Amino acid sequence: MNKTKFMTAALLVLTVSMPGMAQTQDAESNRGAELLMPLKKNLKQALMAGMQEGPVNAISVCKDQAPAITAALAAEGVEIGRSSHRLRNPDNSAPEWANKVLKTYLNDETDRAPRVVSLANNREGYVEPITIKPLCLACHGDNLAPDIAAQIQVMYPEDKATGFRLDDLRGVYWVEYPAAE
Numbered sequence: 658m659n660k661t662k663f664m665t666a667a668l669l670v671l672t673v674s675m676p677g678m679a680q681t682q683d684a685e686s687n688r689g690a691e692l693l694m695p696l697k698k699n700l701k702q703a704l705m706a707g708m709q710e711g712p713v714n715a716i717s718v719c720k721d722q723a724p725a726i727t728a729a730l731a732a733e734g735v736e737i738g739r740s741s742h743r744l745r746n747p748d749n750s751a752p753e754w755a756n757k758v759l760k761t762y763l764n765d766e767t768d769r770a771p772r773v774v775s776l777a778n779n780r781e782g783y784v785e786p787i788t789i790k791p792l793c794l795a796c797h798g799d800n801l802a803p804d805i806a807a808q809i810q811v812m813y814p815e816d817k818a819t820g821f822r823l824d825d826l827r828g829v830y831w832v833e834y835p836a837a838e
C-alpha cells in the first residue's frame with residue numbers, strides 16, 4: 658500500500674470509529690456535542706468515584722454532585738442538563754423543545770440519532786439520547802438491592818426512575834446555546 662492510500666484508509670477508520678458522530682457532522686451539532694462533553698465526563702467521574710464506596714454511598718454523591726456539576730457548566734447564554742420521561746429528581750425536567758425530541762426517541766426505538774433543533778431568538782438546541790448500561794442497573798434497574806431501594810426511597814420519594822432494562826432509553830442530554838451567525 659502506498660503512503661497516500663494508507664493515509665486515506667487511516668482517515669476512513671478514524672471517521673467511522675468515532676461513536677455517535679455519524680449524524681453529527683455539521684458544525685452546529687458539533688458545538689452542541691462539544692458543550693455536552695464536560696457534563697458527561699464529570700458526571701461519569703463523580704459516579705465512578707462514588708461507586709468506589711458502594712452504590713448506597715454513590716446515591717448521596719449523585720444527589721449532591723449531579724446538580725452542582727450541571728449548574729457549574731451553564732455559562733453565558735448556555736443552558737444544559739439531562740432529563741427523562743421517568744424522573745428521579747423532579748428538578749431535572751427538560752425544556753419543552755427537548756421533551757419533544759425525547760418523545761420521538763420513545764416512539765421509535767430504532768432512532769437514537771442526536772438532534773439539532775432551531776429555537777426562537779436565534780438560539781439552537783442539541784439533544785443526545787441516554788441509554789441504560791450494565792453499570793446503571795444497580796440504581797435504575799428492575800431488581801434493586803433492598804438497601805439501595807430504601808436509600809432512593811428516602812432521598813427521592815417521588816422516584817420514577819427504576820424498572821429499566823439494558824439498552825432501554827433512560828432519557829436525554831440537552832443543551833441550548835446561541836446559534837452561529
Ligand code: HEC
Pocket residue numbers: 704712713715716717719720723724739740741743744745746747749787788789790792793794795796797818827828829
Ligand atoms: C449509585 C446509583 C446510580 C447509578 C449507578 C446511576 N444513577 Fe442515574 N441517578 C441516580 C441519582 C441519585 C439520580 C438523581 C440525581 C439528581 O438529584 O439530580 C440519578 C439521575 C439520573 C438521570 C437524570 C434524570 C432523573 O431521573 O433525575 C439520568 C438521565 C440518569 N440518572 C442516568 C443514569 C445512567 C445512564 C446511568 C448508568 C451509566 C446511571 N444513571 C447510573 C443514581 C444512580
